Amino acid sequence: MKKIILCDIGNTTADIYENGVCQKMILSEFKPELLAGDVWYVSVNHALSERLQSLPNWHNIVTLIDWDKYYLTMGIDRIMVCEAIDDGVIVDAGSAITVDVMRDGVYQGGFISLGLRAAQEAYARLSPALALSFNFEVDLTIMAKNTPDAITVGFLAPLIQSIKSYGNPIYVTGGDAHLLSSFLEEVIVDETLIFKGMKKLIDKGSKC
């Protein structure tokens, strides 16, 4: 079988996934020309995407997407984590938290919440009195009677309640997957969901 490298390119780092191992690289030190073998990538970095077009072994996964299943302005990384799962709720807890539902391989829709850091920063911007860290030990079922709990419950309780309302199974990925999953029971944390989605899409066969 031909060797395939997967690559998830953000605005500051690139994650390279090869033989089940993920390696994070800082973009300023990243030399895509040096990678040998076929590379499939997702990218939110338009400048780098343009450079990669001139490299014959680099393939943009966007060419494989069946856009009838999703909507045109949907984030490419969000589509990839959905492609990984045929049936379930997929939570990607990064700078934003995306929540999407797949049933029998069909995209049902979803929503976008602020990420944990973005939410805390937004509270801090409102008032110095709210410039506090979330209390991740808080019991979300109890009504808050102090400020750190009041903002934590205010942000997390509604979000967790919404995620749970879509049923099981729940898959969580992204940088804050572990923090968020501690509030969910029976949850599958999988930090390689994006690569699983890319792999499935490549295996389905190229449309190009």
Add this chain to the structure above:
Amino acid sequence: MKKIILCDIGNTTADIYENGVCQKMILSEFKPELLAGDVWYVSVNHALSERLQSLPNWHNIVTLIDWDKYYLTMGIDRIMVCEAIDDGVIVDAGSAITVDVMRDGVYQGGFISLGLRAAQEAYARLSPALALSFNFEVDLTIMAKNTPDAITVGFLAPLIQSIKSYGNPIYVTGGDAHLLSSFLEEVIVDETLIFKGMKKLIDKGSKC
């Protein structure tokens, strides 16, 4: 009966409530020395609060609060809207959205969410793709399949669901009261809740 004026002082404006009429004044043009009669005020503006201490007819409502009922870092305006209601859920939709529950005159706790503008600004900061206005026509029960709906549902659906989970009656006040209440059934919009709370507290009698 002695004439009483109520005043709610923010960082840029002061709301004066007298004989059932509310008047908003810009702080830079506000001359508290000119108000005749007893004035009770809440203030989040420390500089102005200090100035007011030298005026014998201006009384800070903070002196009347029974702090055993609340918690020490709780916002003074939040306590006032709670004081207005003996039994119900109180939503103050301003720069932050506070949600508090009172049962038989006893404070049960609550939470603090971002205000509508703060939430939209926080999405915009995450990505230019999310720098969109909320769609206040959206049906929160349907899963979103476009970006404006995905951020609106992402912010509002969990919040509305949480508010409803505390039961009835629901009182909504603050600048975004009308926008928010359109997503709630059987809701009482009351823009003078803060003054009703102040009035009730004054009527109960001074502790000082």
